[in-house]
Amino acid sequence: MIEKGVENMPYINEQIHEFNGLKVHLIPTDKFKTVTMFLQFCSPLNEKDVTKRALLSYVLKSSTKHSPSAQDLQKRLDDLYGASFASMLSKKGDYHILTLYMTAANERFISGASAKLFDESVKLLSEAVFEPAASDRQFDEKIVEREKRSLRARLESIYDDKMRYASQRLIDEMCQHELYRLHTYGYSEELDQVTADGLFEYYKKMMAEDQVDLYIIGDIQEKQSHILNTIQSALPFDKRQNKTRDIRINFNPVIPNEIKVVKENQDVEQGKLNLGYRTNIIYGDPLYYASQVFNGLFGGFPHSKLFMNVREKESLAYYASSSYESYKGLMIVMSGIEFSNYDKAVDIIKEQLEAVKNGDFTEHDIDQTKALLRNAVLEALDNPASLTDFLYRQVLTGQPVTAENWLHAIDQVRKEDIIKVAEKTTLDTIYFLQGEEAE
Amino acid sequence: MKQIYFDQLQETVYHHKCDNGLELFILPKKGFNKTYAIFTTNYGSIDNHFKPLNQKDWLKVPDGIAHFLEHKMFEMPDGSDAFQAFGNQGASSNAFTSFTRTAYLFSSTSNVEKNIETLIDFVQTPSFKKESVEKEKGIIGQEIRMYNDTPDWRVYFGLIGNMYHHHPIQIDIAGTIESISHITADLLYDCYRTFYHPSNMMLFIVGPENPDKIMELVVKNQADKSYTDQQPIERKYPKEPEGVSEKSSVIKMGVQTPKSLIGFKERRVHRSGKEFMEHELSVQLLLELMFGKGTENYKSLIEDGLIDETFSFEYTEEYEFGFSAIGGNTEEPERLQNRLKQIIDEYKSGRLDEEAVERARKKRIGGLLRAFNSPEFIANQFTRYYFNKTNLFDLIPVLESLTTESLHKTLHEHFSDEAMTMCAVVKK
Numbered sequence: 001m002i003e004k005g006v007e008n009m010p011y012i013n014e015q016i017h018e019f020n021g022l023k024v025h026l027i028p029t030d031k032f033k034t035v036t037m038f039l040q041f042c043s044p045l046n047e048k049d050v051t052k053r054a055l056l057s058y059v060l061k062s063s064t065k066h067s068p069s070a071q072d073l074q075k076r077l078d079d080l081y082g083a084s085f086a087s088m089l090s091k092k093g094d095y096h097i098l099t100l101y102m103t104a105a106n107e108r109f110i111s112g113a114s115a116k117l118f119d120e121s122v123k124l125l126s127e128a129v130f131e132p133a134a135s136d137r138q139f140d141e142k143i144v145e146r147e148k149r150s151l152r153a154r155l156e157s158i159y160d161d162k163m164r165y166a167s168q169r170l171i172d173e174m175c176q177h178e179l180y181r182l183h184t185y186g187y188s189e190e191l192d193q194v195t196a197d198g199l200f201e202y203y204k205k206m207m208a209e210d211q212v213d214l215y216i217i218g219d220i221q222e223k224q225s226h227i228l229n230t231i232q233s234a235l236p237f238d239k240r241q242n243k244t245r246d247i248r249i250n251f252n253p254v255i256p257n258e259i260k261v262v263k264e265n266q267d268v269e270q271g272k273l274n275l276g277y278r279t280n281i282i283y284g285d286p287l288y289y290a291s292q293v294f295n296g297l298f299g300g301f302p303h304s305k306l307f308m309n310v311r312e313k314e315s316l317a318y319y320a321s322s323s324y325e326s327y328k329g330l331m332i333v334m335s336g337i338e339f340s341n342y343d344k345a346v347d348i349i350k351e352q353l354e355a356v357k358n359g360d361f362t363e364h365d366i367d368q369t370k371a372l373l374r375n376a377v378l379e380a381l382d383n384p385a386s387l388t389d390f391l392y393r394q395v396l397t398g399q400p401v402t403a404e405n406w407l408h409a410i411d412q413v414r415k416e417d418i419i420k421v422a423e424k425t426t427l428d429t430i431y432f433l434q435g436e437e438a439e
Numbered sequence: 440m441k442q443i444y445f446d447q448l449q450e451t452v453y454h455h456k457c458d459n460g461l462e463l464f465i466l467p468k469k470g471f472n473k474t475y476a477i478f479t480t481n482y483g484s485i486d487n488h489f490k491p492l493n494q495k496d497w498l499k500v501p502d503g504i505a506h507f508l509e510h511k512m513f514e515m516p517d518g519s520d521a522f523q524a525f526g527n528q529g530a531s532s533n534a535f536t537s538f539t540r541t542a543y544l545f546s547s548t549s550n551v552e553k554n555i556e557t558l559i560d561f562v563q564t565p566s567f568k569k570e571s572v573e574k575e576k577g578i579i580g581q582e583i584r585m586y587n588d589t590p591d592w593r594v595y596f597g598l599i600g601n602m603y604h605h606h607p608i609q610i611d612i613a614g615t616i617e618s619i620s621h622i623t624a625d626l627l628y629d630c631y632r633t634f635y636h637p638s639n640m641m642l643f644i645v646g647p648e649n650p651d652k653i654m655e656l657v658v659k660n661q662a663d664k665s666y667t668d669q670q671p672i673e674r675k676y677p678k679e680p681e682g683v684s685e686k687s688s689v690i691k692m693g694v695q696t697p698k699s700l701i702g703f704k705e706r707r708v709h710r711s712g713k714e715f716m717e718h719e720l721s722v723q724l725l726l727e728l729m730f731g732k733g734t735e736n737y738k739s740l741i742e743d744g745l746i747d748e749t750f751s752f753e754y755t756e757e758y759e760f761g762f763s764a765i766g767g768n769t770e771e772p773e774r775l776q777n778r779l780k781q782i783i784d785e786y787k788s789g790r791l792d793e794e795a796v797e798r799a800r801k802k803r804i805g806g807l808l809r810a811f812n813s814p815e816f817i818a819n820q821f822t823r824y825y826f827n828k829t830n831l832f833d834l835i836p837v838l839e840s841l842t843t844e845s846l847h848k849t850l851h852e853h854f855s856d857e858a859m860t861m862c863a864v865v866k867k
Contacts, residue, residue: 011472030470033448071737075733160590269584302532368526372526375546375548382473
């Protein structure tokens with residue numbers, strides 16, 4: 001029979017090994033039916049490189065020297081029992097993270113599969129990174145052009161996803177003078193200027209300078225030394241200068257002096273109302289954990305002020321929520337409403353923040369919020385991607401992070417800390433996407 | 440309680456049928472923090488014409504009522520909200536309505552037994568009040584508007600609308616702002632009493648749990664409630680012609696990138712059990728063989744600039760219907776449609792490449808193993824297959840047993856000219 005919650009067993013077992021320019025994080029666990037690898041490249045956000053970096057993420061995932069066409073590469077993956085290989089970009093504060101990730105089935109669950117699925121997947125990952133489809137000076141031009149089309153299509157399609165569009169527009173307006181304004185996937189109008197050799201030059205720079213971390217999650221307990229040997233020879237990153245990646249060092253707080261209001265008209269049925277607040281509280285700040293609780297209470301959960309008032313009490317919206325950008329110190333509110341309810345919705349949202357400032361919430365509300373935060377973190381550990389995201393925080397802040405500490409610190413948050421966060425939360429920008437006839 | 444061990448996946452499922460008919464399944468998952476439970480009724484948006492419990496006359500209900508009922512289910516008789524009860528117990532809860540099912544679920548890492556009781560109890564305690572029904576219309580109205588602004592949703596329902604003459608599958612799951620205005624508390628009770636009897640429902644729980652303990656709890660919970668046996672539910676669906684209703688349609692919206700889909704309406708329906716699973720997997724494998732990322736077809740579609748990475752294909756089958764949908768964003772909707780049609784025609788005139796079939800099979804097996812990492816996938820899909828009288832854990836063996844002959848047969852039956860239709864969203 002299964003015993004729940006073995007005493008003294010940590011939630012995560014992470015072992016870190018360093019090989020020259022690569023940090024390998026092994027997370028052995030038998031709960032998944034796959035082995036997943038995340039190779040993370042971290043670099044400061046940079047206006048002149050942002051589009052190149054985005055295009056590079058497309059080029060690297062779609063071909064290698066030995067499998068120059070996307071079809072060759074895909075066939076190899078399919079033969080490895082549907083291994084998946086993809087890339088993604090994310091923005092964490094002023095850092096731009098490029099991730100290449102690969103998932104392969106655990107051979108144990110496949111009748112008649114060769115025991116080489118893991119080795120073959122590492123080989124493919126290694127090829128993608130160290131032997132891309134390029135000469136020694138430039139990427140294959142045809143591939144670059146193909147991937148430009150792909151990326152351009154992605155960038156243009158944001159316009160048709162109004163929720164994402166409104167979120168992006170809010171940050172455009174709100175962070176106009178900060179690096180954080182830069183779009184994670186770059187700009188379609190800059191794509192034409194990127195050349196196959198310029199991109200290759202940037203690739204070389206990334207390979208030499210970025211901080212590189214590899215996470216391997218799966219049933220790897222018994223073959224750790226084999227895995228480490230394989231990785232060491234497959235991913236020979238040169239030693240690089242150790243730069244401290246502590247988001248707090250470069251963090252510049254911004255205090256809004258007036259509320260900026262931006263309204264845009266488009267052919268839509270529903271208005272998208274996004275409000276950007278500044279808290280200036282980021283990971284590592286003494287009020288970080290209180291900010292998590294504040295967000296849960298304000299708009300993060302179904303018992304929150306926003307959900308209860310904008311949706312349940314006033315029936316103004318189907319969704320009304322807040323999210324906390326903990327690498328940048330922002331609190332973003334999102335809702336979808338009738339155009340004519342703009343003033344009413346904005347007033348109600350503002351009132352909810354005032355209510356938190358005035359301490360208008362009970363100990364019970366706090367306990368419930370903490371319980372849901374605890375639940376959210378523990379659930380995140382049940383998924384390879386969110387588990388990696390949780391652990392990667394350590395790389396970006398230079399501080400050790402364990403699930404146990406996180407849970408404990410949430411538990412310690414007091415009512416007055418939450419009020420302090422609310423007091424530091426200042427409205428910066430309101431963005432409203434409305435119909436063509438609305439004013 | 441029965442125990443079923445699935446050797447290949449190394450999973451054990453425990454099954455028990457309660458005296459009142461409720462089907463209970465438990466899948467213990469070692470090493471996971473969370474427990475996920477989903478309580479589902481075999482009732483969705485297509486079940487809009489039926490004989491209400493203990494009534495003689497047929498009743499046709501407004502579009503969107505199953506989804507509306509799902510929203511109102513959370514309201515408790517004392518005016519409280521089940522959402523909040525879960526929150527109090529550290530669980531996050533949710534619900535969804537599909538064409539054929541309505542499901543209520545939670546996930547939690549603590550108070551699991553209490554949360555299971557809350558889940559069963561709130562769904563088994565209807566309370567619909569006039570005032571709160573009216574209030575919900577504002578919230579769902581915004582949900583409908585949100586979908587109306589989503590071009591992917593519009594083109595998908597446009598395609599289904601082209602396929603069906605009369606079948607309620609073409610109705611938007613949430614209904615329209617007009618149709619939900621006719622929903623009343625009494626109608627919600629009619630639907631509830633007819634479709635939420637335990638004998639029409641199942642509960643699936645997956646997580647680091649002791650199955651005996653959970654079973655005992657659920658059995659006791661059900662025994663304490665005074666359910667009496669219910670007659671089989673009588674549902675009526677209109678007679679649907681085999682062919683499609685419209686060959687093609689165009690929707691104009693304020694989009695930047697047009698979208699285009701082609702689809703095939705499955706003409707032979709009412710499959711169940713192994714036959715259902717074989718058919719579903721066959722169509723899916725054929726789609727992969729014709730349009731998968733590793734194919735020459737995909738390559739040429741990309742090179743000609745007709746598709747981008749949003750291109751996808753899917754096949755959906757339930758007892759009452761089946762249809763495939765292929766497409767995505769494109770600058771040339773009409774040209775893409777014609778090319779997709781041409782690819783299918785060429786494929787039908789050729790021979791199945793055994794090597795490619797093997798590769799597609801392997802790919803699918805790996806994809807399934809990835810999906811089996813997810814408690815949500817296991818619970819939701821187990822429920823869906825169970826309602827279709829088959830077992831999720833048979834997917835890999837059935838996939839391995841598919842023959843080229845049966846694939847060939849499905850290719851010519853499903854992808855027929857008469858069953859094809861197209862829908863595009865274009866710039867206004």
